[in-house]
Amino acid sequence: MLIVVNSDVLYTNAFMHTEMHKNWRSFAEGCKNVGATLAFPRTSLYEIELRQKELYDLEIRRIDDARKLLTRYDSTLKVRQAADQIKVADVVHAFSAQGLHVEVELPTLDDFRDAEMRAAKHLPPSPPRKSSSQSSDEEQSDEMRDLVIWSVACRLARERGGALLLSRDVVHSGKLGREEAEACGLLRASDFDEALGMLGAETAAGQLAKLFLAKAWDKIIGAGVALPKVFAVHTIADPTYIRSTTAIKVATFRFGVKLDDGKLLTAQASIAQNDYDERLYDLALADARIAKAILKDVTVQFEGPIEAKTNDDYAERLRALRGIV
Amino acid sequence: MNLRMGGQYFSDVDIPLLWGTRAVVSDKADRLSIINLEGSEAKLEILGDQPAADIEFRPLSGGAVEILDNHVPLYTFDASSKTLRGVKLKLPECIIDASGIRIGTNYFSNNTVVGFGVGLVVSEHGMGMGAPLPPNLARLRV
Numbered sequence: 222m223l224i225v226v227n228s229d230v231l232y233t234n235a236f237m238h239t240e241m242h243k244n245w246r247s248f249a250e251g252c253k254n255v256g257a258t259l260a261f262p263r264t265s266l267y268e269i270e271l272r273q274k275e276l277y278d279l280e281i282r283r284i285d286d287a288r289k290l291l292t293r294y295d296s297t298l299k300v301r302q303a304a305d306q307i308k309v310a311d312v313v314h315a316f317s318a319q320g321l322h323v324e325v326e327l328p329t330l331d332d333f334r335d336a337e338m339r340a341a342k343h344l345p346p347s348p349p350r351k352s353s354s355q356s357s358d359e360e361q362s363d364e365m366r367d368l369v370i371w372s373v374a375c376r377l378a379r380e381r382g383g384a385l386l387l388s389r390d391v392v393h394s395g396k397l398g399r400e401e402a403e404a405c406g407l408l409r410a411s412d413f414d415e416a417l418g419m420l421g422a423e424t425a426a427g428q429l430a431k432l433f434l435a436k437a438w439d440k441i442i443g444a445g446v447a448l449p450k451v452f453a454v455h456t457i458a459d460p461t462y463i464r465s466t467t468a469i470k471v472a473t474f475r476f477g478v479k480l481d482d483g484k485l486l487t488a489q490a491s492i493a494q495n496d497y498d499e500r501l502y503d504l505a506l507a508d509a510r511i512a513k514a515i516l517k518d519v520t521v522q523f524e525g526p527i528e529a530k531t532n533d534d535y536a537e538r539l540r541a542l543r544g545i546v
Numbered sequence: 547m548n549l550r551m552g553g554q555y556f557s558d559v560d561i562p563l564l565w566g567t568r569a570v571v572s573d574k575a576d577r578l579s580i581i582n583l584e585g586s587e588a589k590l591e592i593l594g595d596q597p598a599a600d601i602e603f604r605p606l607s608g609g610a611v612e613i614l615d616n617h618v619p620l621y622t623f624d625a626s627s628k629t630l631r632g633v634k635l636k637l638p639e640c641i642i643d644a645s646g647i648r649i650g651t652n653y654f655s656n657n658t659v660v661g662f663g664v665g666l667v668v669s670e671h672g673m674g675m676g677a678p679l680p681p682n683l684a685r686l687r688v
Binding site: 255424459460463537538539541542543544545 | 547549571572573574575577579581590593594595596597599600601602603604605606607608609614617619686687688
């Protein structure tokens, strides 16, 4: 999966010296685990580089202030040397150094033309034209830049068979762009955790978790959890499984579901094969919450999604190993 | 045991390949099994290219699996490329193909190892061919 990164999710107030920011590093680790590629639209990268330069300049000023202060008190510390040893952080290199594949995507002429048209005609995802009584000064001044990033993200999603736009910007994450995003296979996440969860839902482990959830869906609704009637899982995180000689016997994962009102329900699912009937599974939902509201724990029983294999295959592989050891 | 694995011939060895504390063994159909020898009893983690019963795992894209311990990823195993890659286990990557065994940047091919506890031993600090059985490992038994 390709993740198109907007600058706002990498906005930071901390100067990055030798170590990458902790939350950036854990995001990079999560992306690496699912084989995701990061793509920085050049437009977005200009903003990221601008912020990194601001932080660098601030750090240099601080060092200079420190030098002046220490000089005033006759300190012999060589503070100037420290300033020579810091540099503007290279964000692309920082993510590459984590073992991630990183691309910088230049907008094409068509991307610019597309963004220009959207901005001028107030086409989605840009906000509709305001009434004549409102001054045009009230409009956001950076909407053209956002629209270029949107055009690049949609193009990449079409070219690569899907992508995920990671952005907090209202133009990128709002309702106005939903239809087009769905049509071109562009998923949208507004923070690192949501992005990793959405990537998790697309992995092999996430797909397996969704198979279990799909089978249990109606039972969960029947137990009083207000899930949407149509099965749709937004995020899957930390899925793990344990198998018996014939089937998956334990599955645990955290999942998120977008509710009809747009809020996100998250819960920890623990699924275990029934002790008495191996076709059945018991699902316990714990730590279920919608925003800060905590829901009651729920337990349901459902029929498993995958038919158990016979024991023959496992026994044959075990015999083959025992023949050697 | 006597077996051919990854282009080597191991004769009269207890463990052909020891990757950290994991014994790696190939069966006659060239399927790999990985057995954890930490502790007092051997524990089968991969059986014939697939996660063994009662082992915590996570399927990865492309057919590989990750083996975990209490939700902590230990290593990944890709059956199609016969590749072991450490996650928490800080061990060099190990690839066992038909003609050789690649450990980190080293490639072993067409060797015969006779009469050692371990044919090829891999640790965090290095690797060697023909070594005694390290102490405190469980007996290889499945």
